[in-house]
Amino acid sequence: MTLEEVVDQLYELRPDEFVPARDDAVAEAKAAGDKDLAKAIARLRRPTKAAWLANLLARKRGEQLDGLLALGGDLAEAQRHLDGPQLRALSAQRNRLVAAMAREAGRLAYEAGDRAGESVLRELQDILHAALADPTVADEVRSGQLTRTIAYSGFGPVGQPDVTPTRATRPTPRTPEPGPEPEPEEDPAERERRERELAERRRAVEEAEEAEAAAAARRDEDTAAMQDAESAHAAAQEVVADLVRELEAAREREREAAAAARAAAARAKESARAAEAAAARAERARAELAELEP
CATH class of the missing domain: 1.20.5 (Single alpha-helices involved in coiled-coils or other helix-helix interfaces)
Structure with missing residues (x-):
């Protein structure tokens, strides 16, 4: 029995089956005299319900998951080029595929003897959106050994699906053609007010993202503490x-x-x-x- 074999077996189980199976594997390793393996197995974290659904997709619907995650590169490319129409089209496609993958994960969970509620499916969609925005998260999801629920925060393809493209400046023609009267120059006071409002909104976004990151960190810590407590309870x-x-x-x-x-x-x-x-x-x-x- 190797650690890789144990990990592969454990992360295919339902979350409620994880801790007893892990404890059995720890006992088996101890009985075999392999204390290092027993310690490594004991440190394995039970996946959250949403992470387990992501693992199901990676293990049973790997090709479809790869197809979805491939959109991440296209979204990043469109973001770099500020291609608004392409971003909107890709974002719509992303949302449809993420929703479809979440429904498929719900069916896989039912086949495995579990039911996934709407809140858990929404958490799974957050994980898939995060994987589309961050290649590191995408690799975690592909591994089939995800343990945590992840929500993307920050500027990026997920956060800015509708970027308006910039327009190139046209060269001045040699012979000006008659056209509409130029718009009056913007009032400096109005421009200053707009810049202040923009700065305030940026600060609000930054504060909201910091609060979101802190809440996610607390959630992960509390989830880990809950898993440790459940393990201790099972041992007791x-x-x-x-x-x-x-x-x-x-x-x-x-x-x-x-x-x-x-x-x-x-x-x-x-x-x-x-x-x-x-x-x-x-x-x-x-x-x-x-x-x-x-």
């Missing part, structure tokens, strides 16, 4: 079960010993009565003999 339950079995066995031995003691006491009492009767008979016999002797 096993200890309690072992103690209960030992207590029942001790009680059975005590009941058997008590019964044996009662039986021995009864036999001892009967033997004492028989000994007393025999002693009395012997005493009478000696007395009778003494009467006849000269």
